[in-house]
Structures are given as structure tokens and as C-alpha cells.
Amino acid sequence: MQTYRTLLIAIALTISVSSAFGAESVDWGENDPGLDDAISRGISLRRSGNDEAALAVFLDVEKRDPTSVRVLLHISTAALAIGKWVMAYTYLQKASAHKESPYYQRHLAAIENVARTIGDRVGQFRAHGSPAGAEVRLNGEIVGLLPMNVSAVLEAGLYTLEVSRPGYFSVRRPITITGHELAQEDIDLRAETSDERRPVVETNSSNVRTQPDSAAPQPWFRSRWVTWTLAGAAVALGATSGIAFAVREQKANEWNDNGPDSPCLSQSNPQLTRGQICGSTRNTINVAQGIGIGAGVAAVGFGGAALIHWALTVRSGYGSEGRTASSVKVSCSPGLGSLVCGGSF
Numbered sequence: 001m002q003t004y005r006t007l008l009i010a011i012a013l014t015i016s017v018s019s020a021f022g023a024e025s026v027d028w029g030e031n032d033p034g035l036d037d038a039i040s041r042g043i044s045l046r047r048s049g050n051d052e053a054a055l056a057v058f059l060d061v062e063k064r065d066p067t068s069v070r071v072l073l074h075i076s077t078a079a080l081a082i083g084k085w086v087m088a089y090t091y092l093q094k095a096s097a098h099k100e101s102p103y104y105q106r107h108l109a110a111i112e113n114v115a116r117t118i119g120d121r122v123g124q125f126r127a128h129g130s131p132a133g134a135e136v137r138l139n140g141e142i143v144g145l146l147p148m149n150v151s152a153v154l155e156a157g158l159y160t161l162e163v164s165r166p167g168y169f170s171v172r173r174p175i176t177i178t179g180h181e182l183a184q185e186d187i188d189l190r191a192e193t194s195d196e197r198r199p200v201v202e203t204n205s206s207n208v209r210t211q212p213d214s215a216a217p218q219p220w221f222r223s224r225w226v227t228w229t230l231a232g233a234a235v236a237l238g239a240t241s242g243i244a245f246a247v248r249e250q251k252a253n254e255w256n257d258n259g260p261d262s263p264c265l266s267q268s269n270p271q272l273t274r275g276q277i278c279g280s281t282r283n284t285i286n287v288a289q290g291i292g293i294g295a296g297v298a299a300v301g302f303g304g305a306a307l308i309h310w311a312l313t314v315r316s317g318y319g320s321e322g323r324t325a326s327s328v329k330v331s332c333s334p335g336l337g338s339l340v341c342g343g344s345f
Contacts, residue, residue: 035065042074051081069098073107077114085121085155092118123177124151127163129187134165136187138175151182163187224313230306237299244292251285254278 038061045054055078061071072095080088092115098104104111126148127136134146138159143152146163156179164170168189177183254263255278264278275282 035061035068035071038064039070039074042078046078046081051078054078055082055084067098069095069101069103072098073104073111076118080114080118085118086153088114088118089122089153120179121156122153123156123179124153124182125159125175125177125184126151126182127161127185127187129163129185129189131165131168131189131191134163134168134187134189137162137164146187161185163189165189167192227306227310227313230302230309234299234301234303234306237295237302241292241295241299244288244295248285248288248292251281251288255281255285 038057042054042057042061045051045057055075058071058075058078062068062075065071072091076088076091076095079085079091092111095104095111099108125138125143127144128147130146132146135142136144136146136148138152138154138161140160140162143154144150154177156177159175159177160172161175162170162172168191171187171189175183175185255274257264264274264281266272266277
């Protein structure tokens, strides 16, 4: 509502100024009836509310007399009436270049009112900094190159500032343009360098060696945790095998006990066999033996895989220690039901 009220006041002011300007039949030092007729036609269009058509008439007259203070002021007020604030400001500045003329001085009070109305809606912007030649954009439109020696005239409001140049990191941020004020921004773009993406290189007098990029992600199957997972599984399976054989041994002793207290012999009924009395014990012996053998074989397999994985990760430079092949020697040989490995570090 405030913006609409301001616009109504501005239009009222411009109409009054236009009427005052139109009252003069000739400009200072001018006597061109054709020029007067065209200006009168533009004034009539403005009084009827057709500001767009009036502006077109005044712009056409400007081509015939680009230095006429009267024409420049009519263009400024017609542009103001339709909300073309930057155009209104630009033509008012052109007219102000002739402020010593008698025509300008006669209408000075009305011109100052129009200038205040336009100034509320127009500000200026300038960017300083480096590198020279970087493009300065506001809302995607180029307004200059760094460093801006001439301010850009803009409508007041919020803008997105973008400054860019090939080979430099761009800057993007919001800014506010305020009426009657000059907004200034200091910009210093940082150059993009290939060193930021180049691997670290160590040099000495005899050779050049490229270090592995510590920030590069390692393949999961080369990670040290895989070694410890395999080793842990081998330990767990070995323990399971040991427990299974212990259970088998206990149950076998029960099965083979021939004493009077044997749980697998019946003193009251000698006709019963061990299998009839301790069938479940025999099943337990068989199951425990199977588990013991299977877990033992699996423990040997996982243990061997852990050793091999550890040796490979050290050889290829992966893992927390980062040892090389020249510092590690591992040898393995099969044994009876086991895999024997040794190494030097």
C-alpha cells in the first residue's frame, strides 16, 4: 500500500510538472512550431492517462532535439509515471546538465520534487577489487567489470551479486540497493591452482617419489579390519572345535566305561546292549566329532586367510602400518591337520 501511495504521489507530481512545462510554447532559445506541436500532443496523452504513448512521443521528439531541457524533463516524468525508475533518473540527470538554463531555473521547485520521488526508488552500485576484468553481475545481468570505475544505476531492492572470471573461484552473495545511496562491495577472487588437486611429491637429490594420497578411500577388502575379522573368526572356530572334541571325549569315556557304575550297562538286565541304553550318548559323540572336525578345518582356513590378507595389505602399502614388501617375509607350510606359518619383520 505504501508503494502504491508513493506511486500516486509521484504521478500527481509529474502531471503538475508536465503541465507547467507544457505552458511554455518554446524552450530557451528555441522556436520550432513542429517541436511545440509534438510536445503538446504528448502532454495531451499524459492528461488522458496514456503515459506509455506519451513517452513514445517524447522519445521521438528527443531524436529531433536531444539537448532540449523541456523534452528531457518530459521524458523523465513520463517514465516515472509508468514506473521506469532508471530511465526517469537517467533523463533527469541529462536535464540537470543544463540546470543553468532559464527554463530549468523557472521550474526548479517542481524538478526538485520529481528528483526526490525518483531518488527514493533508485540507488547506485559499484564493485572494487581484483582480478581486473572479472564480470560483475546483478540478478544475472552484467553491470560492469572489476574494478568498476562507473557506478551502475539500479532500482532499489534486493539483488544477487555474482563476480566471476575463468581461472578463479566465483563469489555469489545477496546485496541490497537503497534509494539515494551508493552501495559498494569489495571483491577479491581467489585463483584456482592445479596444486590444490596435485598429489604430494617428496623430492631429494637422487629421486622423486609420489606419496600415496592418504585422503583417497581404500578398497574395503584391503582394509586392516578384514584381517582382524578373519583372525577373530579363526579363533572362535578353533575354540568351538576344542569344546566339541572335549564333549566327544567325555561322552566316549561314558560309552567305554565297563565298571559297575557304567551308565551304559544295566546290572539288572544284562541282555540290554550299550546301544539300547546309551543311544543318545553315541549320537552326541558323533555330532561332537563332526562339529570338532568341521570347526577345526574352518579355523585353519580362516587363520590362513587372515595371514595371507595381512601379508598382501602390507605388501601393497595399505593398512595402518604402511609397511613395504621389503620389510616383511611370510612363509607357510602345511602340517598334520594344521597350517604352520612364520615370518620376519
